[in-house]
Amino acid sequence: MQRLLRTYCLTMICALCATGTIDAAPDLPKPDEAQEQQEDSVHVSLVTFYPGSEPHNIWGHSEIRVQQGPVDLYFNYGVFDFQAPAFMWRFMLGKTDYICQPVPRAYATLGMEERRMVEQELNLPQDKAIMVRDFLWNNAQPENRTYRYKFLSDNCSTRPRDIIEMAAGDGLQYPAMEDSTVTYRDILAHYCRNYAWEKFGIDLVLGWDVDTVLDQRATMFIPMLLMDAVAGATISSGDGQMPLVKATTVPIDKSTLGNVRPPTPWYLSPMTVALLALALTLLVTCRDWRRGDVSRWFDSILFTAGGLAGCILFFLICFSTHEATSPNINIVWLHPLLLLLAILPWFSKTRPAARWLHALNALVVALLMLAWPWQPQVGNFAFFPLMAALVARSLTNVMLGGQTTRGPTSTKH
Numbered sequence: 324m325q326r327l328l329r330t331y332c333l334t335m336i337c338a339l340c341a342t343g344t345i346d347a348a349p350d351l352p353k354p355d356e357a358q359e360q361q362e363d364s365v366h367v368s369l370v371t372f373y374p375g376s377e378p379h380n381i382w383g384h385s386e387i388r389v390q391q392g393p394v395d396l397y398f399n400y401g402v403f404d405f406q407a408p409a410f411m412w413r414f415m416l417g418k419t420d421y422i423c424q425p426v427p428r429a430y431a432t433l434g435m436e437e438r439r440m441v442e443q444e445l446n447l448p449q450d451k452a453i454m455v456r457d458f459l460w461n462n463a464q465p466e467n468r469t470y471r472y473k474f475l476s477d478n479c480s481t482r483p484r485d486i487i488e489m490a491a492g493d494g495l496q497y498p499a500m501e502d503s504t505v506t507y508r509d510i511l512a513h514y515c516r517n518y519a520w521e522k523f524g525i526d527l528v529l530g531w532d533v534d535t536v537l538d539q540r541a542t543m544f545i546p547m548l549l550m551d552a553v554a555g556a557t558i559s560s561g562d563g564q565m566p567l568v569k570a571t572t573v574p575i576d577k578s579t580l581g582n583v584r585p586p587t588p589w590y591l592s593p594m595t596v597a598l599l600a601l602a603l604t605l606l607v608t609c610r611d612w613r614r615g616d617v618s619r620w621f622d623s624i625l626f627t628a629g630g631l632a633g634c635i636l637f638f639l640i641c642f643s644t645h646e647a648t649s650p651n652i653n654i655v656w657l658h659p660l661l662l663l664l665a666i667l668p669w670f671s672k673t674r675p676a677a678r679w680l681h682a683l684n685a686l687v688v689a690l691l692m693l694a695w696p697w698q699p700q701v702g703n704f705a706f707f708p709l710m711a712a713l714v715a716r717s718l719t720n721v722m723l724g725g726q727t728t729r730g731p732t733s734t735k736h
Contacts, residue, residue, distance in 0.1 A: 363392040365452040366444060367490070369483055370397060370431075371550040373439035374514060374581030378521060380438075381514055381583065383546035385480045386431075388442065389456050395428040398459045401479035403472070417644035421472040423462045423482070432575065437582045440575035443553055443568045451490040458486065475507060475533075475646045480546045487553065491567065494559025497552045500539050507533035507647065508701055510545055519587040519594075523703050527632075528639055530651030531700035593705035600625075601708040601715075608719050617723050622716055623665045629713060630662030652700040656688045656710050664717070668724060678724045685717035 368388040374381045386397045402424045413419060432440065447455070461467060472478060488495055508529070515522035543549040556567040589595060607621045637659050639648040664684065667677035688710050695702060 365456050366390040367452045367455045368442045368444045371441045371546050376582050376584045385483045385546040387483050396425040397431040399424050400482040419472045420469050422468040425463050439577040442572045444570045446569040455490050480549050484543045491558045496557050498555030517586045519592045523593040526703035529647045532647040597705040597708040601712045604712040626661045626665035633658035681717040681720040685714050688714050
């Protein structure tokens with residue numbers, strides 16, 4: 324159970340653009356006071372940090388920088404309070420609250436030193452730049468700074484996108500998409516290419532909503548994709564269209580691939596583990612057929628693991644408000660009823676019911692495997708050896724489960 328819960332938590336935490344804890348926000352001068360104290364122009368920049376090496380930052384991170392004379396702040400929408408009451412429970416429910424926190428220039432790159440950093444100064448008229456400044460200042464106040472985080476549609480990347488669109492107005496035009504068939508799962512898989520277990524977890528808990536084709540705007544939930552779109556965008560001016568980006572700088576010049584870990588070794592990958600589980604299942608199954616008996620201890624382990632995973636999926640589908648967790652076709656082969664298949668065969672009176680459940684399970688999972696190419700959800704290749712293992716054990720219980728199970732024997736003297 325701890326392993327399954329850890330996989331789920333890592334999966335969801337991986338979907339966070341950036342994480343951190345709430346510290347005391349710096350004192351901010353009111354917009355009118357700042358204007359009175361300093362007549363310098365307001366400069367607004369989109370700041371992008373490339374992926375890091377930890378599960379919580381493999382997607383990169385976005386911020387908005389506002390400069391006006393001595394005032395130089397980075398507004399970060401990726402901060403949460405891990406110490407908040409019932410944080411993990413609320414996180415599981417999808418009720419995760421994040422905040423907008425301004426960070427002084429001196430602390431803006433703290434912990435980011437090994438990650439490429441790109442700043443794109445926006446080509447905004449002064450009245451629009453002041454609008455952004457005032458909006459961010461107001462949004463960072465304690466009574467306004469909290470928002471309900473959504474890892475696909477309302478995160479540290481989409482918030483800056485929305486602010487830029489608000490300032491640019493209807494004259495904003497993004498460049499054409501290079502790939503018009505890309506999906507959320509495609510994008511998530513790209514950034515998980517070195518992290519096989521994180522990809523496995525994402526494919527397990529996210530349903531077919533992440534397999535829908537995205538429009539240009541929806542792809543910007545990833546900071547680097549927002550950066551690319553902004554780089555090629557234009558806005559209306561008196562002389563027609565002009566570039567949205569005035570100047571681009573690279574304050575931290577690191578790899579364009581990000582500071583990522585090496586790929587998961589093949590021998591530690593989910594596919595290897597799944598194939599080993601299937602191989603062990605087939606060995607136990609062959610042994611059972613030779614001796615005409617069912618290894619209930621093995622089935623208890625296998626179906627308990629599947630049932631616990633099914634409990635997590637059932638919770639996400641029925642109770643969590645996290646995006647894209649429902650509908651999820653994986654609930655067909657991983658569901659809480661598998662726990663019954665781990666328990667019922669141990670009692671002679673319930674073995675007939677167990678055989679019927681095993682027959683139904685084998686039929687449903689086998690049909691799902693055959694029909695998978697025609698259903699809307701993309702699956703992880705490691706799922707199929709695990710499904711095959713469940714089918715093999717259910718068929719074994721159907722064929723041999725009605726026979727008397729061997730147990731310890733005693734000799735009378």
